[in-house]
Amino acid sequence: MLLAALMSFIYKDGVTTNILLSGILVIIAGGILMATTKNHKKELNKREGYLVVSFGWIVMALTGTLPYVLTDSIPSFTNAFFETMSGYTTTGASILNDIEVIPKGVLFWRSLTHWIGGMGIIVLAIAILPLLGIGGMQLFAAEAPGPNADKLHPRITDTAKRLWLIYFGYTAAETILLQVAGMSFFDAINHSLCTLSTGGFSTKNASVAYWNGQPVIQYIIIVFMFLAGTNFVLSYFAFKGKVQKAIRDEEFKLYFKFIALFTIIAALIIYFRADFSISSIDHPMIYGKAEASIRHGLFQVIAIITTTGFVTADYTLWTPFLVVFFFGLMFLGGSAGSTSGGVKVVRHMIMIKNGFLEFKRALHPNAVLPVRYNQKSVSGNIVFNILGFFILYMISFIVGALVFSMFQIDFESSIGLSASSLGNVGPALGNFGPVNNYAALPVLGKWWSAFLMLIGRLELFTVLILLTPFFWRNR
Amino acid sequence: MLLAALMSFIYKDGVTTNILLSGILVIIAGGILMATTKNHKKELNKREGYLVVSFGWIVMALTGTLPYVLTDSIPSFTNAFFETMSGYTTTGASILNDIEVIPKGVLFWRSLTHWIGGMGIIVLAIAILPLLGIGGMQLFAAEAPGPNADKLHPRITDTAKRLWLIYFGYTAAETILLQVAGMSFFDAINHSLCTLSTGGFSTKNASVAYWNGQPVIQYIIIVFMFLAGTNFVLSYFAFKGKVQKAIRDEEFKLYFKFIALFTIIAALIIYFRADFSISSIDHPMIYGKAEASIRHGLFQVIAIITTTGFVTADYTLWTPFLVVFFFGLMFLGGSAGSTSGGVKVVRHMIMIKNGFLEFKRALHPNAVLPVRYNQKSVSGNIVFNILGFFILYMISFIVGALVFSMFQIDFESSIGLSASSLGNVGPALGNFGPVNNYAALPVLGKWWSAFLMLIGRLELFTVLILLTPFFWRNR
Numbered sequence: 041m042l043l044a045a046l047m048s049f050i051y052k053d054g055v056t057t058n059i060l061l062s063g064i065l066v067i068i069a070g071g072i073l074m075a076t077t078k079n080h081k082k083e084l085n086k087r088e089g090y091l092v093v094s095f096g097w098i099v100m101a102l103t104g105t106l107p108y109v110l111t112d113s114i115p116s117f118t119n120a121f122f123e124t125m126s127g128y129t130t131t132g133a134s135i136l137n138d139i140e141v142i143p144k145g146v147l148f149w150r151s152l153t154h155w156i157g158g159m160g161i162i163v164l165a166i167a168i169l170p171l172l173g174i175g176g177m178q179l180f181a182a183e184a185p186g187p188n189a190d191k192l193h194p195r196i197t198d199t200a201k202r203l204w205l206i207y208f209g210y211t212a213a214e215t216i217l218l219q220v221a222g223m224s225f226f227d228a229i230n231h232s233l234c235t236l237s238t239g240g241f242s243t244k245n246a247s248v249a250y251w252n253g254q255p256v257i258q259y260i261i262i263v264f265m266f267l268a269g270t271n272f273v274l275s276y277f278a279f280k281g282k283v284q285k286a287i288r289d290e291e292f293k294l295y296f297k298f299i300a301l302f303t304i305i306a307a308l309i310i311y312f313r314a315d316f317s318i319s320s321i322d323h324p325m326i327y328g329k330a331e332a333s334i335r336h337g338l339f340q341v342i343a344i345i346t347t348t349g350f351v352t353a354d355y356t357l358w359t360p361f362l363v364v365f366f367f368g369l370m371f372l373g374g375s376a377g378s379t380s381g382g383v384k385v386v387r388h389m390i391m392i393k394n395g396f397l398e399f400k401r402a403l404h405p406n407a408v409l410p411v412r413y414n415q416k417s418v419s420g421n422i423v424f425n426i427l428g429f430f431i432l433y434m435i436s437f438i439v440g441a442l443v444f445s446m447f448q449i450d451f452e453s454s455i456g457l458s459a460s461s462l463g464n465v466g467p468a469l470g471n472f473g474p475v476n477n478y479a480a481l482p483v484l485g486k487w488w489s490a491f492l493m494l495i496g497r498l499e500l501f502t503v504l505i506l507l508t509p510f511f512w513r514n515r
Numbered sequence: 516m517l518l519a520a521l522m523s524f525i526y527k528d529g530v531t532t533n534i535l536l537s538g539i540l541v542i543i544a545g546g547i548l549m550a551t552t553k554n555h556k557k558e559l560n561k562r563e564g565y566l567v568v569s570f571g572w573i574v575m576a577l578t579g580t581l582p583y584v585l586t587d588s589i590p591s592f593t594n595a596f597f598e599t600m601s602g603y604t605t606t607g608a609s610i611l612n613d614i615e616v617i618p619k620g621v622l623f624w625r626s627l628t629h630w631i632g633g634m635g636i637i638v639l640a641i642a643i644l645p646l647l648g649i650g651g652m653q654l655f656a657a658e659a660p661g662p663n664a665d666k667l668h669p670r671i672t673d674t675a676k677r678l679w680l681i682y683f684g685y686t687a688a689e690t691i692l693l694q695v696a697g698m699s700f701f702d703a704i705n706h707s708l709c710t711l712s713t714g715g716f717s718t719k720n721a722s723v724a725y726w727n728g729q730p731v732i733q734y735i736i737i738v739f740m741f742l743a744g745t746n747f748v749l750s751y752f753a754f755k756g757k758v759q760k761a762i763r764d765e766e767f768k769l770y771f772k773f774i775a776l777f778t779i780i781a782a783l784i785i786y787f788r789a790d791f792s793i794s795s796i797d798h799p800m801i802y803g804k805a806e807a808s809i810r811h812g813l814f815q816v817i818a819i820i821t822t823t824g825f826v827t828a829d830y831t832l833w834t835p836f837l838v839v840f841f842f843g844l845m846f847l848g849g850s851a852g853s854t855s856g857g858v859k860v861v862r863h864m865i866m867i868k869n870g871f872l873e874f875k876r877a878l879h880p881n882a883v884l885p886v887r888y889n890q891k892s893v894s895g896n897i898v899f900n901i902l903g904f905f906i907l908y909m910i911s912f913i914v915g916a917l918v919f920s921m922f923q924i925d926f927e928s929s930i931g932l933s934a935s936s937l938g939n940v941g942p943a944l945g946n947f948g949p950v951n952n953y954a955a956l957p958v959l960g961k962w963w964s965a966f967l968m969l970i971g972r973l974e975l976f977t978v979l980i981l982l983t984p985f986f987w988r989n990r
Contacts, residue, residue, distance in 0.1 A: 086878060173877045364920040364929050368913045391906050398903040399980050401896070402648045403561060420895060421876070427902035428873035431866050434909060438843045445839040451944065452926045454839050469926065505874050 048145020127153025132240025158237025349466025523620020602628025607715025824941025
């Protein structure tokens with residue numbers, strides 16, 4: 041918040057003291073908590089791990105509302121909480137009808153919530169969740185750099201330092217490139233913060249479609265969305281010179297293949313079927329229709345798979361196929377250990393491999409056929425974790441849609457809102473599609489959406505386990 | 516077909532010879548096949564089992580078109596194939612715009628395809644699929660009556676005789692009761708054939724809504740839909756006097772609880788939110804609004820859960836909630852070992868239990884916590900089977916919807932068509948909802964729908980394994 045106050049001061053947007061006050065209030069609140077509690081150096085056990093992660097996120101979202109509320113940018117607490125939760129969970133769904141009138145300092149804070157949330161999730165996914173044994177995340181625990189202890193503390197600090205350096209470096213690189221390509225510094229830094237976190241907040245009402253006349257800007261964002269959706273541990277390997285090791289990673293290969301395959305499909309459909317004129321978005325064909333089709337196809341496929349949710353085109357208007365297509369992609373997600381949400385590529389890979397083996401097992405019931413990942417056989421427990429995660433994900437999705445439909449929201453919109461909130465994507469379908477926002481949701485719908493974002497972001501088990509009776513029993 | 520010809524003769528509908536000719540043609544075709552092949556008494560191996568089941572079903576659907584085509588009731592071969600496949604798979608989706616003008620003999624044949632398909636599926640589910648090791652069906656293999664051999668032949672004949680007797684008995688009982696309640700004999704026998712098979716074809720354009728003025732008829736159908744969605748082995752136990760054993764079955768208990776819970780929800784929503792006047796269906800309130808709400812709620816919940824697909828009300832018009840609600844129910848399915856389609860209650864139960872254990876495993880990673888079903892612990896392999904089945908089901912569903920959307924069918928309709936075809940339900944959503952039919956589907960869409968019906972009916976693996984390269988390798 042102090043950084044946002046600084047930005048506010050530089051751009052003289054007139055709300056510097058309000059943002060500064062937010063920061064000071066949070067410092068005071070934190071100071072009181074620190075002073076009135078003790079044992080800060082105690083090792084956490086598993087149960088405390090779940091509590092700290094879940095409630096930490098909620099406390100962050102509560103305090104993060106201050107800059108919105110105190111500057112009157114978002115006077116309603118519900119809206120401010122929604123925007124903050126959408127920020128920290130790197131969802132990118134917004135209730136702002138006019139983004140461009142919001143003071144620059146507040147917009148910068150909004151982008152920062154993405155970036156901070158993304159930072160948190162990298163460490164969570166690579167260092168903490170594997171130790172908590174959640175949804176197969178143990179799978180690449182051994183791959184993470186740093187000492188392989190089973191206590192939380194040493195691992196976090198060590199891993200965090202290395203990965204945050206990469207995260208920070210990518211963000212700086214994208215900012216510079218975007219500025220070189222013609223963006224203002226303010227737009228460049230904000231979009232970089234929101235790209236690396238696979239968030240999707242934009243400083244423009246039209247999102248990245250604002251730069252439809254400058255394809256280079258969109259290609260730069262494509263590259264960094266791709267990197268943000270890649271396991272950051274692989275970037276670490278690549279920077280250490282082990283490029284081969286990074287490229288040979290099975291999840292990375294499948295992530296790349298998914299993007300290639302789905303881009304080809306989307307680009308072909310856009311080229312042959314889409315009518316660029318019926319969208320409310322301006323689509324100047326700078327380099328012709330073929331380039332525009334490939335660019336929009338690539339951009340939207342990566343934006344949805346990495347759950348960034350930036351928008352260059354309203355694909356929902358073009359053909360019914362693209363609606364179902366992008367709806368399906370919302371369940372894909374980027375790589376584990378990245379800032380993306382959704383089910384994640386590694387889980388899909390294990391599920392596909394296991395499904396294929398299931399066919400073989402049907403023919404040869406006595407053969408022992410373990411799932412293999414990166415040349416190692418995966419333990420049955422981890423496969424169970426992953427299958428269990430997917431089923432819980434689908435149950436959460438259908439319950440999510442049911443609750444939205446209670447607010448008289450139509451089928452397509454309810455289904456889309458649930459998939460998008462849970463997968464931390466951002467744009468949904470129907471009335472909450474790529475060119476709309478979430479402002480029209482009723483108050484309870486906003487809270488429900490924020491809840492889905494939270495459980496989706498924390499890999500379901502982390503939050504939902506707090507709702508089981510046995511978590512609170514026999515402590 | 517000879518039975519249908521007899522019915523045609525009795526009702527003098529003028530197409531008796533055409534239906535008779537169909538029957539004779541099939542007998543001749545079968546005779547030629549019998550005469551030109553040999554080794555009819557050979558034991559089948561697993562691989563041959565898959566082939567016989569899949570191709571057997573396709574051959575049935577091909578020959579079953581004859582009565583439609585030769586009587587000119589459905590001149591188009593695509594439409595006739597669709598109607599036959601929808602019949603044998605007990606889906607109940609129809610391409611007939613006016614059912615009531617079709618000759619009675621042909622309508623009877625149409626209902627018979629349901630009944631024959633239902634017969635086939637009982638034996639398939641209880642005796643054959645468990646031996647093929649498909650999707651956890653081994654789970655209740657031991658529960659089935661008859662000798663527990665691992666060769667297919669003796670088991671089938673033995674089990675089949677007992678279960679078909681019950682199936683036949685239920686059908687006869689429903690026919691008598693429906694007639695007593697005021698249906699004509701023809702309507703009674705047709706609706707009974709279509710109830711016990713959880714099919715859903717009706718002799719009336721309005722489906723069972725035709726009898727909205729005679730609630731007793733609808734209650735009788737409710738009871739028999741419930742029985743048809745129950746494992747027929749449990750009915751066998753009950754008739755042998757072991758009622759306790761039947762009632763204590765865990766799947767039965769959950770099936771009952773699901774129906775109770777969802778009926779309460781549906782009835783409350785209908786009572787407080789539904790506007791009976793906006794439906795195109797006539798809803799006379801014979802015993803008041805409360806009774807009508809409970810009846811329509813109960814009827815539609817059971818019709819969708821058991822995948823029968825009879826319609827008494829157009830729930831898609833009443834509230835958005837009910838659309839998402841019934842969409843979700845399409846994935847539920849009745850009990851395994853019944854004639855219903857969908858995922859089946861027993862699989863949901865294992866998935867829920869395993870999901871719950873997954874939470875416990877996260878807290879106690881070293882504890883051995885097996886899933887238990889009917890007081891026995893379920894082997895990890897079977898749980899794997901079931902989780903794998905569900906994931907394959909969801910993949911088939913989303914691919915199914917994608918293909919429908921390629922024909923310019925909107926999101927809601929595509930999603931609904933896929934879920935309904937795959938689950939053998941019948942009514943879908945949007946343009947293919949409860950008061951519509953499938954006539955408006957393009958030709959390729961009808962073939963795709965028929966394919967989804969087939970793979971859904973045969974528990975996915977049976978058909979899809981034929982598409983894997985290793986099935987054809989190393990024979």
